[in-house]
Amino acid sequence: MDFSKISLYSLPILVFFVTASLSGCQEPTTANSDQPGKWNTESKKWTKAQIVALESGESLYGKYCAACHLKNGQGNMTSGFPPLKGSAIVKGPVKRHVNIVLLGKQGTAMPAYKNLTNSELAKIVTYERNAWGNNTGDWASEILIKQLRAASVR
């Protein structure tokens, strides 16, 4: 067997793999790779603008919601605050999720957040739907919040 021939033929293949793995490293991954697991990055590539909105959603969540539902979304069932991580409402239809946040839940500790702007609510809801492994890939738009707010005026 002529080994010099084999290595000659395998050279292009080798070059291919080296280039492929190098270009893999240089792929623009935006902020995703800096924050593994923070929000769904496996099945979804967010744009830069979306990442900025998700970050803002995270801080708004920290400000308004984390006192009860906790930063890690796990809630505190001993105090009656349900987890949002894995919640059927958070992973279910966007409309129902938004309505709970907008209107609160009467007779429970869950307040209504009508006082927040459409933009703030959109960011919080979108963050919740994509944080802690919820991974819905959904984007709740400001327009949607506006429509649901108009529909839910009581």
Ligand code: HEC
């Ligand atoms: C003072 C505590 C408190 C704060 C603050 C709070 N929540 Fe809640 N939240 C609750 C309670 C209690 C429930 C459960 C209501 C019920 O019994 O159905 C709840 C339920 C929910 C649910 C439904 C979850 C499910 O699976 O049933 C969502 C979604 C939710 N809250 C989102 C938010 C968001 C978004 C914020 C911040 C903008 C927020 N909550 C702030 C107490 C709170």
